[in-house]
Amino acid sequence: MNTFRDLRGISTFDPDEADAFADDPLFLRSVARTVAVMSAFQTARHPLSLSQVASAAGIDRSAAQRIVHTLLKLNMLARDPDDRGYLPGLRTLDMTHDLLRLxxxxxxxxxxxxxxxxxxxxxxxxxxxxxxxxxxxxxxxxxxxxxxxxxxxxxxxxxxxxxxxxxxxxxxxxxxxxxxxxxxxxxxxxxxxxxxxxxxxxxxxxxxxxxxxxxxxxxxxxxxxxxxxxxxxx
Missing domain, CATH: 3.30.450.40 (GAF domain)
Structure with a gap:
């Protein structure tokens, strides 16, 4: 039987991508991990739990917890209204708007x-x-x-x-x-x-x-x- 895929988002994020810049003194791995957390939602079908965010981002649960907490405080992430997990926050729309208008x-x-x-x-x-x-x-x-x-x-x-x-x-x-x-x-x-x-x-x-x-x-x-x-x- 043929297996077809659907039209959900296609991510190019690779959790190991940051390893290519290990010798770059200006490269901040903490920022890379934050980008990894935000990228975890690119192919999500529903709000993500903390464990799902950590798995998709390729980081441990402890690091994911600190990053998610920080992004929640900055409104870059939000809790699902039904408390089923995390979603991108409204401030991510600001970034989309900036890209389009500039x-x-x-x-x-x-x-x-x-x-x-x-x-x-x-x-x-x-x-x-x-x-x-x-x-x-x-x-x-x-x-x-x-x-x-x-x-x-x-x-x-x-x-x-x-x-x-x-x-x-x-x-x-x-x-x-x-x-x-x-x-x-x-x-x-x-x-x-x-x-x-x-x-x-x-x-x-x-x-x-x-x-x-x-x-x-x-x-x-x-x-x-x-x-x-x-x-x-x-």
């Missing part, structure tokens, strides 16, 4: 996307490249979208999405092969591309057309077009 490309793209959505009456997204994933930074939903398709910050794989393939089409074949080799290729549907050659077929077609066209890769009912933004002119 990015000049997103500022310029917003009115263009609004006009495009008005013309086509379909969802229009702008995603940012982050190695093996792309992150939705602007989303203009249509009237028939489900909630998950409207959330800014959601991440999807680079290798099997229209926006991701559009970006890959402007990279070298060697970089594409590296990205695919480090990606989780578990399919979302029976149509999801599952190997490098399949990805390269989409990439070659995108290079010829100037835009990507992918069908049923993440959802069985979706046909998606993507185009890369190369500079301020688009």
């Amino acid at each position: 990015n000049p490309m997103l500022q310029r793209a917003n009115p263009v996307m609004l006009e495009l959505r008005r013309r086509v009456s379909e969802r229009v997204d702008l995603s940012l490249f982050d190695d093996v994933r792309v992150i939705y930074a602007l989303r203009m939903p249509s009237k028939h979208e489900v909630f998950s398709a409207t959330i800014v910050g959601n991440a999807v794989p680079t290798y099997c999405t229209a926006g991701g393939v559009a970006i890959l089409s402007r990279l070298s074949d060697e970089i594409i092969a590296d990205i695919v080799s480090r990606s989780d290729l578990t399919p979302f549907t029976q149509h999801t591309v599952r190997d490098l050659e399949g990805v390269m077929e989409y990439v070659r077609a995108t290079r010829e057309r100037g835009h990507s066209l992918l069908c049923k890769q993440l959802l069985n009912h979706e046909v998606v077009i993507g185009a890369p933004i190369m500079d301020w002119r688009g």
Whole structure:
């Protein structure tokens, strides 16, 4: 029986990532552990217990307890209203707001996307490249979208999405092969591309057309077009 995955967030956080900076005198491991705790929620489906936070962050329970306590005091984390665990706090939304308002490309793209959505009456997204994933930074939903398709910050794989393939089409074949080799290729549907050659077929077609066209890769009912933004002119 085929096993498919769903569209929950995709994390690139690695608990061992900080080890690569062990010889950097300016690198603070305490800050890295705090980032690890905040990153624990990237793929969570529900509030996390202290033990779950510690496990996801790759730290011991004692360290997790101190960091969680500090983040609670600073409103970066919050207790679930039903006392089932911890959630990101409201102050994390401030950081999202800061990223969006200070990015000049997103500022310029917003009115263009609004006009495009008005013309086509379909969802229009702008995603940012982050190695093996792309992150939705602007989303203009249509009237028939489900909630998950409207959330800014959601991440999807680079290798099997229209926006991701559009970006890959402007990279070298060697970089594409590296990205695919480090990606989780578990399919979302029976149509999801599952190997490098399949990805390269989409990439070659995108290079010829100037835009990507992918069908049923993440959802069985979706046909998606993507185009890369190369500079301020688009």
